[in-house]
Amino acid sequence: MSSPKAPALPDELDLVLRRMRLPYLRKAAPDVLATARAQRWDPAEVLRVLLGEEVTGRNSATRRMRRKTANFPTGKTFSSWRAEESSITEATQNSLSTLEWIGRHENLAVAGPSGTGKSHFVEALAHAAIENDMRVSWFTLETLTAAVGKAKVDGSVARTISRICGCDLIVVDDIGMLPAGQEAAEAFYRIIDAAYERRSIAVTSNIHPSGFDSIMPKTLATATVDRLLHHAHLVLTKGESHRLAEAIAGKGVIALN
Template sequence: MITTTATVKTPRSRNRRPDQSLTAPALPAELDTLLRRMRMPYLRAAAPDVLVTAKAQRWDPAEVLRVLLAEEVLGRDNAGRRIRRKAANLPTGKSFATWNNQQSCIPEATQQGLATLEWISRAENLTIAGPSGTGKSHFVEALAHTAIDQDLRVAWFTLETLTATVGKAKADGSVARTVARICRADLIVVDDIGMLPAGADAAEAFYRVVDAAYERRSIAVTSNIHPSGFDTIMPKTIATATVDRLLHHAHVITTKGDSHRLQQALAGHGTQPLTT
C-alpha cells in the first residue's frame, strides 16, 4: 500500500507559526527530562517557541497539544525519509526536479501514470530498455526518490553490485536471509543490465531476487537491451525463467534516440567554463 504524507494543519490563529521575535524561555528541567525519556526530540525542540507564542496569542490548550505533537510527527517522518534515502543507495540524486518530461521519448501520459506509484502498490514491475543516455536511469531514480518521499522503501543495485551482494552471502551461507532482506524494499531497482557480459553468478543473483519478489514486490530494471534478449548475455535457461517472472506483471518501455549526455557535451553544457 502507498502511504501518503499527511498534511499537518497549523493553528487557526492570526499568526500561524510560533513568533520567533518572542523570547522563548528554556523548558523546565523536569519537563525536559520527561520529553527526553519519552524520546520526543522534535517536540522538545519546538516546545519553547510554541509555548511562548501560545501564551501570547491565547491558544486553546488542545491546539497547543496538537501543534506540538504535529511537530514530533513531522520530524520523525522527515528523519525516516532521510534514513530510507541513505539506505536505498541511490546513485546520483537525480529527481523529477531535474527531469525534462518533454525531452524524454517516454510518452508523457506514461510518465505521469508511473509517477503516481500505483503500480508499486500492485507489486507490478517496470522495465525500460534503450540506448545509453536516453534517460532510463534518471527516470527510474526520480521514481525512486518519489517513492521514498511517500514513505516507501527502495533498494538500488547494478547487476554487478547485486551479484557481489548475493555472492558474499553464498560464502557464509546466508543467501536466503540476504534475498529476504532485499525483498523487504517496496521497490527494487537493478540498473544498467547489459552494459557488461553477465555470467552464471550474475544470472543466478538476478533470478533469486526476481523470483523472491514475484507478485510480492516491484522490480524496476533498466537495460540497453530488451528483456527478451537477456538470453544473449546470460545462460538461456535461467534467463528465460527470470524474464518470464519479470514481465508477467510489468510495464515495458522502450526508449530511443541520441544520448542526452552526448548532446549536452556537444552543445558545451557538459562542463562549466574554466576560470583563470
C-alpha cells in the first residue's frame, strides 16, 4: 500500500517560495514537512534538509545546462570506457582522471591512429569535469573555425574568444583528419594563445602535434604547438581501430530481415 500523499503547502507559503525562486525546495517541502511533523525534527534540521534539496536541485540543473552548452559529440562517459582495452597506461588514465591538471591550467594532447579511443577518453574526462562543477567547450577544428569566422563578420572576435576561454576546459577534437587552411590555423592559434597558462586545452589528433605544420601554415603551427605543449600531458595511443574491430566482429550491427 502506498503512503498517503503529503498535504499541499498553504497557498501563501507556496506563493512566497515561487516569488523567491526556490522550485526544488518548494517541490520537496510537503514531504519534508510531513516527515518532520511525524518524527518531531528540530526546526534547524527541517531548514537544513529543505535548503539541501534546493542546492542539490540547482546543482543538477547547472550540470545539465553545462552538458548541453558544451556541445559534446556523443555523450560518452567513463561508464562506457573500457580502461583495460586502452593502450593508455593505467597510471596515466588514473592521473588524468583526477582532473588536477585542469586546476593547474595544464593542457592535454592525445595523438594516435583513428579508432584507438582518443575522443572517448577525452570526452569522458570532459563529462567528469562538468560533474566537478567545471565548464567545458567542445569543438572540432571546423566548428571552431566557423565560430571565429562568424565573429569576424560582426567584429566580435575578442568577445567570442573571451567567452570560449571562460570555460575551465576547451576541447578541440580530431585535428588532422582534414587539411587546415589559414583561417583554421588562425582560429586554433587564437584559442591556444588566449588560454595559455589561464585555462586548460585538450586536443585529439591522428598525428603527433609536432606534425601540425604538415596540415596548417608552418609559422602558425609552430607558435601554436609551442604554447600547446608547454605545461602539457602528451599521450600517444596505438593499436588497431576499436570501431573497425567491432564492425568485423558484427557487434552493434542489426541484421536486415
